[in-house]
Amino acid sequence: xxxxxxxxxxxxxxxxxxxxxxxxxxxxxxxxxxxxxxxxxxxxxxxxxxxxxxxxxxxxxxxxxxxxxxxxxxxxxxxxxxxxxxxxxxxxxxxxxxxxxxxxxxxxxxxxxxxxxxxxxxxxxxxxxxxxxxxxxxxxxxxxxxxxxxxxxxxxxxxxxxxxxxxxxxxxxxxxxxxxxxxxxxxxxxxxxxxxxxxxxxxxxxxxxxxxxxxxxxxxxxxxxxxxxxxxxxxxxxxxxxxxxxxxxxxxxxxxxxxxxxxxxxxxxxxxxxx
Numbered sequence: 001x002x003x004x005x006x007x008x009x010x011x012x013x014x015x016x017x018x019x020x021x022x023x024x025x026x027x028x029x030x031x032x033x034x035x036x037x038x039x040x041x042x043x044x045x046x047x048x049x050x051x052x053x054x055x056x057x058x059x060x061x062x063x064x065x066x067x068x069x070x071x072x073x074x075x076x077x078x079x080x081x082x083x084x085x086x087x088x089x090x091x092x093x094x095x096x097x098x099x100x101x102x103x104x105x106x107x108x109x110x111x112x113x114x115x116x117x118x119x120x121x122x123x124x125x126x127x128x129x130x131x132x133x134x135x136x137x138x139x140x141x142x143x144x145x146x147x148x149x150x151x152x153x154x155x156x157x158x159x160x161x162x163x164x165x166x167x168x169x170x171x172x173x174x175x176x177x178x179x180x181x182x183x184x185x186x187x188x189x190x191x192x193x194x195x196x197x198x199x200x201x202x203x204x205x206x207x208x209x210x211x212x213x214x215x216x217x218x219x220x221x222x223x224x225x226x227x228x229x230x231x232x233x234x235x236x237x238x239x240x241x242x243x244x245x246x247x248x249x250x251x252x253x254x255x256x257x258x259x260x261x262x263x264x265x266x267x268x269x270x271x272x273x274x275x
Contacts, residue, residue, distance in 0.1 A: 062087060158186055161270030162255035171199075171264055175206070175256040179214035182253065182273075188245040190272035192235040193228040199264035202227040203257055205242070205271060210250035217256070225258050232264075237272075247273055 056074030063069040063082040070091070073080045079091035162176045193201060202225040208215035221243045228234040239245050255269050 166265040186273035195264040196266040200261040202259035206254040
């Protein structure tokens with residue numbers, strides 16, 4: 001009988017050992033079943049995921065190369081995504097895709113993901129490690145050092161003016177017979193004069209708001225007029241002779257040749273206007 005008792009003890013020990021080894025498998029099966037049940041509840045009877053809710057966690061390490069990571073950042077309260085060792089970016093509101101219709105001042109903070117209209121005006125402020133490089137027709141923002149402030153000047157200009165032709169004879173003073181209506185608002189910020197022969201010439205601009213009559217000499221917006229005194233070409237951004245540089249929508253203009261030296265037979269006078 002001692003041998004039989006020893007044998008039963010060995011059998012019981014083996015059963016106990018097998019039970020111990022199989023418990024993790026049972027637990028794993030139970031956890032897997034629960035996970036499957038949770039997933040079925042998440043998907044529901046529609047066969048699609050209708051709600052995804054994730055517990056927020058602190059900042060995570062970036063995804064390994066060739067993999068991606070997604071989590072909800074409890075500090076920033078933002079969904080974050082990292083792709084193949086790349087830095088995390090906000091999954092929602094990660095950038096501005098269009099600036100159509102934006103007016104006023106724009107503020108860009110270091111590390112910010114968007115442009116924000118902060119006030120009426122034309123000033124753009126870029127903080128900390130960024131600066132702006134203007135390469136028309138594009139404006140780029142690049143990394144730099146130090147806070148900087150930029151004021152946009154519109155690259156779009158319009159030119160209006162008139163041609164004076166003496167039909168082969170020296171020019172005489174006079175004005176355009178037909179008026180020009182300007183189909184946009186802008187600001188006069190320059191002018192130019194060209195002559196076919198070196199001469200002296202002075203021009204004035206007449207202006208009147210749109211209505212039922214064209215401007216006359218009484219509507220001149222120059223004091224002495226703008227002049228060329230030598231050569232055949234002069235361009236200037238000095239507009240102090242103008243009593244106003246504002247051009248309203250549909251304003252009407254006439255150009256006047258108020259003085260000429262009597263040599264040139266043809267002249268062009270143009271006014272530059274920024275939108």
